[in-house]
Amino acid sequence: MKMNFKRLAVLLGAVLLLNFPPAYANEVKEKRPLFLYVFLHDDIPAFERTDLKRDYFSWMIKDLESFTGRRVYLDIIEKKSTLSGFAYKTTDLKRGKQEWDHLVDQYIQENNLPRNGTTKYLLLTRHPVNKKILGYTREKHYTAIASMQTYAAAAHEIGHMLGGTHEHSEVLFRGGWWCETNITPTREKIRSNCYVYSDKNKKIIAEHLNQFP
Template sequence: MSILLRLFALTITLMFSISANALNKPVGLIDDRDNPFRLFVLFHDDIPESKRSTAYVENIRPFTAEFEKITGRKIHTIFDRSRPPYTNFHYKAADPNVMFDRWNELTWNYRKERHDSNEFRFSRNDRVLLITNDFINGSPLFGGLGGIATRPGNSAIASLDFKQIVGHELGHTFNAVHEEGEVLYNGWWCETFMFEPLPLRSNCYVFSEGNGKRIKAYVDSLY
């Protein structure tokens, strides 16, 4: 009898432990083919209002239009600002990997926060992008890092210094790679999103055929 009582007590303890852990984790959204992707865009506090007003048209919409064309799926953009500790995050770093580990933790908290406040359900389809005024390190003229992202994953940081950086980093979150980037010619040479930028060339604001296939395959694999 004492053995049975101990087993019963152990079972109850495990049940409470599992329940307590479950309370700390958002309930995952059951993904289906009609579920839209969400892009949470957080404006860093260092971005002037003049740049914020043009960021959607010049930096974000080129990516979302191309994503929807490639995948056949909608991606909804939600903007956020003046929301510490996210929009005042210290992104400038000599060691980008250490910095980005901290940002990854914050983006998980951000998604959970909005889930817990009943604004948006937690979903693996979400992407959280911090848009910054400056490079992470270095500068556009003398070399440096303008953005960073999980490959693939849910988190990204992108500077507004080059118009294609947003699309480039978000491309990484959907499994696009540098190796498939291309330079195209449409009256002048232009770079696809994943090709390293050169000031003498223009931007195509498209993904190469190879990266388009990678993005679609990755998105389709989620369902």
């Protein structure tokens, strides 16, 4: 009997495909990344900008990536602009938020940037907003302001923008001392920073981001 090698090759190929599916079939679809745009206010002097990424953001990014399964991209913008010169000090938080939102909306439009659940815009300032407030945003919002007065202030506001709440923050006992998770509402100088989000806030943030696969 003559062997039809062409037909045999096709059959063998089909068998191999059934037993060894393409590599991409086993790959998990990568989730949409988080994009953080951080504008440095003009009142932050050059010598305080040197280690900004390490001190205020690198540890937060590591934590976010660990429980969201998403890459986090950070863009620190130092260029002087109407945003970097924003008059953020105020006791009228409602008005301050409206004015900051307006400036960010203009920036988004002029630079053709997205306004969605995985893109956030934050102004980092040297001083507090007022005597009682280090920063502000709204839950699941896209803009925020945070002061450098504490290392966790930026992570606090970013956490709110991602759905985290004060109610689900925690004070933990770690390494022989008490520490505060990122969205603790009132900071006590005697306590250190945990440099993480609480387990409950991690769950809330991850569930919120599941809306944006």
